[in-house]
Amino acid sequence: MPLCVAQWPTAALAHGNRSGDLRLLHPYATPTPGHASTGAVYLVAIDNQGETAERLLAASTPVAERVELHRLQQDGDVMRMQAVPAIAIPPRARLAMRQGSPDGHHLMLAGLRRPLVLGERFPLTLQFERSGAVKVEVWVQQAPAAAGHPQH
Known part of the structure; x- marks a missing residue:
């Protein structure tokens, strides 16, 4: 009997991962020019569905x-990127880590070994305080449109 898409579990079609109380939704990176030494990874969201902060x-x-945890901060009229030691995800909360999100959290890829090419995928391991190491697959794509945030 041939396998059809309707027989696949929903989780197999989703782009993301689940680890315990965490749901990691749609990890993506944007393409980089061939000479770029840095890139960025975003997640549409990290959902903490548990009762404990992560x-x-x-x-x-x-x-x-290397990968650095970053946050954009308003400094007068200028947005500045700042490395942070950790990113908190409160219990029963959703943290948006996408371009244009109010918190401005993202992962900075430093010392790119190759360009990030549209359509490719690559592995990323996230290290959480309570949940430990969680592996995800990052898709290189154009940034998804954010609700209320037009693409530039």
Whole structure:
């Protein structure tokens, strides 16, 4: 009997991952020019469905020398990128980590080993305080449109 899409479990079609109380929704990176030494990874959201706070402590990927946790901060009329030691995810909360999100959290890929090419995918390991290491697959794509935020 041939397998059809209707027989696949819903989770197999979703782009993301689940680890305990965490749901990691749609990890993506945007394409980079061939000479770029940095890139960025975003997640549409991290849902903490548990009763306990969680923290993202670190990340790693084979496509970059290192991954830094970053946040955009308003400094007068200028938005500045700032490295942070951890990203808190409160209990029963959703943290948006997408371009244009109010918190401005994202993962900076430093020392890219190759360009990020539209349509490719690469592995990323996220290290959480309570949930431990969680592996996700990052899709290289154009940024999804955010509700209320037009694409530039």
